[in-house]
Amino acid sequence: MRFVEVARFTDLTEPQVAASALRASGIPVILQRDLVIQVHVNLIYAIGGPGLLVPEEDAEAARAFLNEVRTQPSTLAPLGSVEATLRLILSLALTWLTGFIVPLRPRRFERLGDGPAL
Structure with missing residues (x-):
């Protein structure tokens, strides 16, 4: 089984939630570089941020899901x-x-x- 990267992120929370949602839909996911970022949070931009790896045959479905979810507007208003x-x-x-x-x-x-x- 060959894994390919489907997305990169600029924080650690969003890929963890995305990985959880993809796993719940039956797609195996590897969250790349998450432990390094947890230990040294200032390296997040230096190492390119956390990435999501999925099997090659599930890559299109994962990308479509992530694109759909990421374009939905937030209902949260910023703090004053x-x-x-x-x-x-x-x-x-x-x-x-x-x-x-x-x-x-x-x-x-x-x-x-x-x-x-x-």
Whole structure:
């Protein structure tokens, strides 16, 4: 079985989700360079980003799926500038105080598929 690259990405989350969706549809997937990027996140552009490899006979179906999914518009609105700035300042302060990276991302219910707790 010969594997070919069907896509490259500029972050690590999107290819992990895409690989999961392709695997769920029965297409074997290899996520290339993901461990190196997890260890050294600053190398993501130097090594060309993570890539998805699929069997040659499934390449067209995988490319069609990825093209369809990537062109759908997002329903998520960006954060307001005040909220984004406050989250950044608080994240930097907590990172400096604790010595650990503390990302403060808002919970996006549309992305998780559930609504706020009542």
